[in-house]
Structures are given as structure tokens and as C-alpha cells.
Amino acid sequence: MRGSHLFTKTRREAPKDEVSKNAQLLIRAGYIHKELAGVYSLLPLGLRVIKKIEQVIREEMEAIGAQEGALSSLQDPDIWKKTDRWEGKADDIWLKTKLANNTELGLAFSHEEPWTRIMQDHVNSYRDLPFSAYHFAQKFRNELRAKSGLMRGREFLMKDLYSFSKNQEELDSFYEDVRVAYENVFKRVGIGNTTYFTFATGGVFSKWSHEFQTVSEAGEDTIYIDNEKRIAVNKEVYTDDVLKDLGLTKENLIEAKSIEVGNIFKLGTHYSDALGLVFQDEDGHEKPVVMGSYGIGLGRLMGTVAEILSDEKGLVWPESIAPFTYHIVSLAGGDEATEARATSLYEAMITRGISVLYDDREVRAGEKFADSDLIGIPYRIVVGKKSTDDLFEVIRRSNGEVLSMTRDELVGG
RNA sequence: CGGGGUGUAGUGUAACGGUUAACAUGCCUGUUUUGGGAACAGGUGACUCCGGGUUCGAAUCCCGGCACCCCGACCA
Numbered sequence: 001m002r003g004s005h006l007f008t009k010t011r012r013e014a015p016k017d018e019v020s021k022n023a024q025l026l027i028r029a030g031y032i033h034k035e036l037a038g039v040y041s042l043l044p045l046g047l048r049v050i051k052k053i054e055q056v057i058r059e060e061m062e063a064i065g066a067q068e069g070a071l072s073s074l075q076d077p078d079i080w081k082k083t084d085r086w087e088g089k090a091d092d093i094w095l096k097t098k099l100a101n102n103t104e105l106g107l108a109f110s111h112e113e114p115w116t117r118i119m120q121d122h123v124n125s126y127r128d129l130p131f132s133a134y135h136f137a138q139k140f141r142n143e144l145r146a147k148s149g150l151m152r153g154r155e156f157l158m159k160d161l162y163s164f165s166k167n168q169e170e171l172d173s174f175y176e177d178v179r180v181a182y183e184n185v186f187k188r189v190g191i192g193n194t195t196y197f198t199f200a201t202g203g204v205f206s207k208w209s210h211e212f213q214t215v216s217e218a219g220e221d222t223i224y225i226d227n228e229k230r231i232a233v234n235k236e237v238y239t240d241d242v243l244k245d246l247g248l249t250k251e252n253l254i255e256a257k258s259i260e261v262g263n264i265f266k267l268g269t270h271y272s273d274a275l276g277l278v279f280q281d282e283d284g285h286e287k288p289v290v291m292g293s294y295g296i297g298l299g300r301l302m303g304t305v306a307e308i309l310s311d312e313k314g315l316v317w318p319e320s321i322a323p324f325t326y327h328i329v330s331l332a333g334g335d336e337a338t339e340a341r342a343t344s345l346y347e348a349m350i351t352r353g354i355s356v357l358y359d360d361r362e363v364r365a366g367e368k369f370a371d372s373d374l375i376g377i378p379y380r381i382v383v384g385k386k387s388t389d390d391l392f393e394v395i396r397r398s399n400g401e402v403l404s405m406t407r408d409e410l411v412g413g
Numbered sequence: 414c415g416g417g418g419u420g421u422a423g424u425g426u427a428a429c430g431g432u433u434a435a436c437a438u439g440c441c442u443g444u445u446u447u448g449g450g451a452a453c454a455g456g457u458g459a460c461u462c463c464g465g466g467u468u469c470g471a472a473u474c475c476c477g478g479c480a481c482c483c484c485g486a487c488c489a
Contacts, residue, residue, distance in 0.1 A: 012438065012450075013425050017481050037481060085489075092414095092487075110489070144414060144487060152488085209489095220488090265489080293489085333447040366449035373449090384448055 001324065002346075003359035006030075008043050010371045020218060022303035023149025025315050029374045031323075038146020038154035040299065045375065048323035050157065053298050054136055056188045056320060057159050060181040064174075066132040066161055071114050073138050075106040079113040083274040095140045095154075107140035112293055115162045116271045123164065123289060126281045130170045134161035136298070148218060150303030151259065161294040166281070171266060171290045178294050182212055182262050189301060190309055190318035195261060196232040198223050199246060205268025207245075208237065212262035218307045219259035226252050259304050267291040309398075315376030316398050324357040326410070327377035329368045331384035342383035345392070348411045373397070381410065 008030030018024050018034070026032045031046035042050055058068065080086035086094075086106070095107045108114070115133060123129065139158045146154050161178065165171040179197065186195040195214045202208040213223045213232055222235040226248050233242060233253070243250065269288035272278065277289045302321075309316045319325055328346050332339035339360075346358040357377060359368050365384075372380050380395045387393060392410060394403040 009439090010450095011424065015424070016419085016426090019482065083489095090489085093489090112489080141488085145483095145485090147483085263489095267489090270489095329448095331448055335447090364447055364449085364451065366447095366451075369449045371450085382448075386448075 001357050003357060004361050006044065006357075008045060010374050018149060020147075020149035020151065020303075020307075021310065022151065022218065022306040025306050025310055025374070026150070026303070029315055029376065031315075032150070036154070038143055038152065040150060040153065045323045046302070049302050049317070049321050050298055052321040052323075053189060053301055054159070057136075057185055057296060057298075060184050060188075061134050061159070061161060063184075064132070064177040064181050066134045068135060069133055070135045071108070071111050071118075071137055073108050073140065075108050075114065077104050077106060079117050079275060080106065083113055083271060085113070092144070093141050095142050108137065109139055109141045111135070111137060111160055112162065112267065112271050112291075113275065116275045116277050116291070119164055119277055119289070120275070123277065123279050126166055126279055129279060129289065130163065130165040130174060132161060132163040132174065134159060134294075148220070148303075150299045150306075151218065151220070153299065156300065157298045159296045159298060163292040163294070164277075165290045165292075166279070166287070167290055168268075171268075171292050175264060175266060175292055178264050178292070179210070182264065182294070182296070185296065186212060186214070186261065188320050189305055190320065191261070191305060194308060196223065196225055196230065196258070198232040198234050198258075199237060199242070200234040200263075201236050202266075205270060206266040209263060209265040211260050211264075213258035214261050214304050214308065215256045216259050216304065216307050217257050218304075219257045221258050221260055222255060223258045224248075224253040224255055227254065228252065232256075232258075259300070259307075261301055261304055262294075262296045264294040265292065267293055310376070313370075314374030317376045317378060318398075319378045322355075322376070322378050324355045324377050326354065326356040326379045326381055327372050327375070328356060328358045328381045328383060329365075329372055330358070330360055331365050331368070331382065333364075334362075335385060338383060338385055338387075341387065341389055345381070345383065345407060345410065348407070352412050354410075354412065381405075 010030055011028045014024035014028050018027060026046065027034065030043055031049065033041045033043055035041055077086050093109050097105050097107065099105060136157060136159050138155055140155050143152060143154050146152055163171065163174045165174060186192050191214050195212050198211040198213040199208045200211045211234060213221060223232040224238055225232040269290055271291055272288040278286045279289060281287050306315055309318065328342055330339060330342035332342060346356060349356045376397055378397050380397060382393045382395065390407050392405050394405045396403065
């Protein structure tokens with residue numbers, strides 16, 4: 001991608017209606033556009049990051065055998081009535097709409113019901129179990145108060161995974177697989193060492209649910225961390241009984257604000273009972289499928305990385321989810337030989353399929369550096385009159401380290 | 414949903430109830446410049462959120478609405 005073709009522009013100042021660091025930086029750098037409170041559109045750079053995050057998650061989901069589908073956002077009220085999530089308390093969260101003939105529809109705020117119903121068509125025997133399915137889908141929630149940029153929105157992309165098992169043991173086993181997969185995801189996107197496996201409110205079928213909480217002042221949750229055991233307890237279940245149960249002592253716990261970047265939850269047979277998702281077991285008896293659900297909000301995750309891995313100059317993406325790996329900054333300033341050198345490097349890298357943004361704009365060095373810092377691509381290759389055809393100055397965005405790399409090293413050949 | 418706050422060029426800000434709504438930045442022209450947001454000159458860009466009202470006169474005061482931000486409540 002050539003910088004001169006990229007339609008987004010950077011801004012010196014953030015719009016005054018954004019207070020959160022994640023939204024300020026992502027808007028200033030041209031990753032996202034705010035449509036409404038709690039509703040953001042993705043611009044080319046932002047979409048690249050989201051796609052990268054999506055791919056990291058996809059790889060970890062495939063690694064535990066989950067199968068990808070894609071369910072609709074428009075929802076049939078019938079199945080939600082069966083689980084008592086169409087009216088009453090759920091009214092607070094739904095965004096509902098109507099067809100021309102006045103039929104009511106909902107915009108999905110989650111997908112337990114539709115996934116469960118789909119499985120009625122495909123699950124008959126114990127031989128069909130266990131398995132798991134996931135998708136990346138927009139969620140719509142009528143948040144009373146959207147806030148903190150990408151942290152709490154009314155429309156957002158979420159990966160949700162559902163598991164279908166014969167019994168509790170199978171569910172427990174898969175649940176553990178997901179825990180490991182989630183830890184891998186958070187490690188890979190660069191927030192592994194500040195993210196804690198956290199005990200939180202459970203449900204009817206399990207004592208706890210678990211959250212993955214990333215320590216950050218931008219978070220809305222409060223957790224108590226045991227750094228030795230690398231686990232935490234959400235404030236909502238922070239009681240003497242719970243601590244005793246978990247073998248934790250107050251003296252070893254540190255209170256911290258945190259962002260919930262993932263949640264895993266044992267559903268038991270709540271949804272399968274309500275919607276009649278059953279299978280015939282070896283013994284000939286009909287039994288409800290035992291389920292689990294597991295979610296990661298992609299936009300929130302992008303926002304969390306923006307919050308945590310940024311500095312006063314701008315964003316700092318880890319290679320795993322950066323929109324580009326390299327940022328060639330050409331300081332030709334009208335010097336044809338320099339420009340040719342930069343362009344030649346760019347074209348060679350593109351030919352090799354290397355992810356590179358080439359700032360070929362005719363602006364001054366200072367502006368290019370400032371923009372490059374703000375956009376936060378991991379490696380900046382500075383091509384100026386000082387560089388030669390073979391040796392390039394490469395600066396690591398995360399720590400400012402200056403590397404000297406040959407053309408062959410950069411082009412990979 | 415309760416409480417508080419804010420709406421003025423694309424963006425950030427200013428303007429006592431009183432000329433043609435100002436400054437910075439952005440954008441356009443030109444000259445010069447070219448390794449950390451350059452300089453100069455000229456230009457472009459606003460029914461001051463919407464609707465009423467008070468007044469000789471409203472960006473400014475009052476009423477209603479809408480939007481946005483913050484705190485709280487809420488968040489399978």
C-alpha cells in the first residue's frame with residue numbers, strides 16, 4: 001500500500017467528544033470513524049487490524065477443533081421466547097425491528113438460541129457429540145450508556161464459540177481446551193502478561209464463569225490478582241468464602257482495574273432444555289446436550305491493545321496484529337535517486353508478499369515521522385540520502401531500537 | 414434510567430446581549446525549503462445543533478427537543 005493512495009489522514013488533535021485513549025488514538029491515526037455513541041466504523045487500517053485479530057482467534061479455534069460458521073444478525077423471536085429472553089429483563093438489551101408486515105425481529109445481542117436450534121437439525125446420537133462451533137458476528141446491544149471508545153459499544157464484532165457435549169466431563173475437558181486457546185490468543189496479540197484468568201459470577205450450572213481480564217485503568221471491572229498463581233477474582237465474587245474455596249488469601253491479592261477481554265461460561269443444559277436439543281445416548285435414553293459458550297469482542301480487544309501498548313507518540317502494534325509489518329518512510333524530498341531506492345525496495349518487498357506501507361507522500365520528514373509514530377507499524381525503514389542501495393536504517397517502534405538491515409534481509413532473499 | 418456537563422468552519426479553541434463571528438490547524442495557489450509536524454505571501458472554508466420565545470438587537474438570556482461526554486445504576 002502506498003501512503004499517497006491511502007485515503008485516511010492523520011489528525012493532530014482528537015475530536016473533543018472522545019476522552020478515552022483508545023478512541024482518540026485510533027481516530028487520530030485513521031483506523032476508525034465514529035458514527036454514533038458506541039458505534040464505530042472501521043477504516044482500511046482498522047479493518048486490517050481486526051482481520052489480523054480475527055485470524056489469530058481463528059487459528060486458535062481451529063486448533064481445538066471448533067468449526068466456523070456465520071449466523072445471521074436478524075433474529076426470530078420464537079426461539080428467544082422459549083428461553084425467556086425476548087421480553088422482560090431482556091428488553092433492556094434488545095434492539096428490535098419489524099418487517100413490512102409488522103412481524104417483529106430482533107438484532108442479535110448474542111447467539112446461544114440460534115446456534116442451539118441449528119444443532120437440532122444435526123444432532124441425534126451420542127455419536128454426533130462432542131463438537132463445537134463458532135462464528136464472528138456483529139452483536140447489537142441497547143446499552144444505556146456506551147462509553148470508553150471501543151470498550152463498550154452498541155454494535156460490535158464478537159467471536160462466539162459454543163460447545164456441545166454429552167456430559168459434564170466432556171464439557172469440563174473442552175472448557176479447559178478453550179482456556180488454553182484463549183490464553184494463546186491474548187499472548188499472541190501482545191497482552192499476555194497483563195491478562196489474568198479471573199473467577200467471576202457463574203450461573204445455574206456452574207459455580208463460576210471465567211473471564212480474561214487485562215489490567216488497565218481504562219477498564220470498568222475491578223479484580224483481585226494473585227500474581228504468583230497468575231489468577232484473579234472479580235470483585236463481584238470477592239468474598240471470604242470464595243477466597244477460601246480458591247485457596248487464596250487476601251494478603252496476596254492486589255486490587256486492579258481491568259478490561260474484560262474474554263469470557264467463558266458453562267451453560268449446562270439451560271438452552272438445550274429450553275429449545276429441546278437432545279440426543280439419544282448409548283443406553284437408549286434421550287438426554288439434553290450439555291453446552292458451553294465462549295466469547296471474545298474483537299473491537300474491544302483492538303481497543304485494549306491500543307490502550308496498553310501505546311505511548312505518548314501514538315499506537316504501538318505487535319507484529320501479530322499490526323496493519324502492516326514495515327513502514328517505508330521515504331525522505332527523498334525531490335531527490336530522484338533516493339526515491340528510486342525507496343520505490344525499488346518497496347516493489348521488491350511487495351513482490352515477495354511482505355506486508356509494507358510505503359510513505360511516498362511529498363511531505364517533510366518531520367510529518368512523516370510523526371505520522372509513522374502515530375500509526376504504530378512495528379518496523380520503520382527510513383530511506384534517505386544517507387542510506388545506500390543495500391543498507392537500510394530500520395527502527396523498531398516499540399523501543400526505538402535502531403537496526404541496520406541489508407536489502408536482502410528485508411526482502412527475504 | 415437518575416445526576417452533572419457541552420454543542421461555534423473538516424479538527425481544536427475564542428468572542429461583555431451590540432459592526433462583516435476571531436485565532437490556530439487543515440485544505441488550495443505560488444516561491445523557498447527538505448532526517449522530527451518548516452517559512453513567507455495570497456486564498457478557501459460557519460444559516461453559531463434544531464424549533465420556539467424575550468429584546469431595538471441573540472452564538473451569548475429563557476423554554477422545548479436532539480446529539481455528544483462524564484459519574485452512578487445496569488451489563489446471560
